[in-house]
Amino acid sequence: MIFDVPDPKVTMTYLQQLQNIDIPISSLMRTRVYEQTFENGTTDTTAHNATQTVQSTEVYAGDYALEVTIASGNTGYIETPQRPVSPNQKVTFAYAHKEDTNITDIKLVVVWYRASGGIISTEEYTLTPSTSWQVDNRTTTAPSKAATMSLRMQGTAGTSDGTYYLDEITIDLVGQIYRVDGQGNIMVAIETEDVDMAKDATLSAFSDKFPSAVALSDALANPTTTIVGSALLGWDSAASNWERIQTDGSGRLKVWLG
Numbered sequence: 001m002i003f004d005v006p007d008p009k010v011t012m013t014y015l016q017q018l019q020n021i022d023i024p025i026s027s028l029m030r031t032r033v034y035e036q037t038f039e040n041g042t043t044d045t046t047a048h049n050a051t052q053t054v055q056s057t058e059v060y061a062g063d064y065a066l067e068v069t070i071a072s073g074n075t076g077y078i079e080t081p082q083r084p085v086s087p088n089q090k091v092t093f094a095y096a097h098k099e100d101t102n103i104t105d106i107k108l109v110v111v112w113y114r115a116s117g118g119i120i121s122t123e124e125y126t127l128t129p130s131t132s133w134q135v136d137n138r139t140t141t142a143p144s145k146a147a148t149m150s151l152r153m154q155g156t157a158g159t160s161d162g163t164y165y166l167d168e169i170t171i172d173l174v175g176q177i178y179r180v181d182g183q184g185n186i187m188v189a190i191e192t193e194d195v196d197m198a199k200d201a202t203l204s205a206f207s208d209k210f211p212s213a214v215a216l217s218d219a220l221a222n223p224t225t226t227i228v229g230s231a232l233l234g235w236d237s238a239a240s241n242w243e244r245i246q247t248d249g250s251g252r253l254k255v256w257l258g
């Protein structure tokens with residue numbers, strides 16, 4: 001189907017249908033959680049030991065970019081609003097920057113926040129000041145307990161006041177799309193392997209040690225303690241022990257996505 005004229009209603013219907021498409025489990029998805037182009041003439045960034053002005057003289061793209069001024073001998077930064085992340089979430093971020101010769105040091109700092117608002121940790125990327133527009137991007141992984149993140153574009157001025165410009169700031173979450181069933185359980189594939197069954201003669205030694213399946217399901221009295229089912233994964237000859245598939249206390253199978 002070809003749409004000659006974008007119609008918001010048609011586009012919405014199309015997007016709603018897209019949600020029902022069966023997506024391969026290995027698909028990578030990028031979700032843009034922040035984009036600042038300054039094209040509406042304002043900014044949602046905050047200035048710390050710096051002054052910021054949206055202006056139209058020095059721009060990387062469009063008609064507007066942000067001018068940041070740092071007083072001589074000082075270090076200051078511009079910080080984006082916080083955006084939600086999950087622990088171990090991969091995040092890609094990028095921005096265009098341009099510095100005058102009085103900026104002696106420029107850093108991109110990723111700040112990880114916990115849900116209660118405190119800072120878990122920061123990651124600093126030292127970039128090279130450039131008197132022409134330069135686009136830098138990095139990809140990193142959110143630490144344990146991370147709930148939100150922000151970016152700080154930091155500059156240090158030398159013996160005179162320094163100015164740098166920012167444009168096209170983006171933050172993308174990168175992740176796999178996982179299919180879930182109707183109850184929200186992730187559908188994963190467990191690798192299996194065919195093995196030869198033991199001979200009856202060998203099993204006969206155990207035959208009177210176990211109740212039949214019927215007895216277990218129909219005739220066995222209800223136990224008085226909680227019994228968690230388990231399944232053998234196999235014999236680990238190196239460790240000389242049997243390995244069991246694990247579940248947590250709610251019966252959820254413990255798997256990893258590797």
Ligand SMILES: [Ca+2]
Nearest residue numbers: 037061062064
């Ligand atoms: Ca712009």
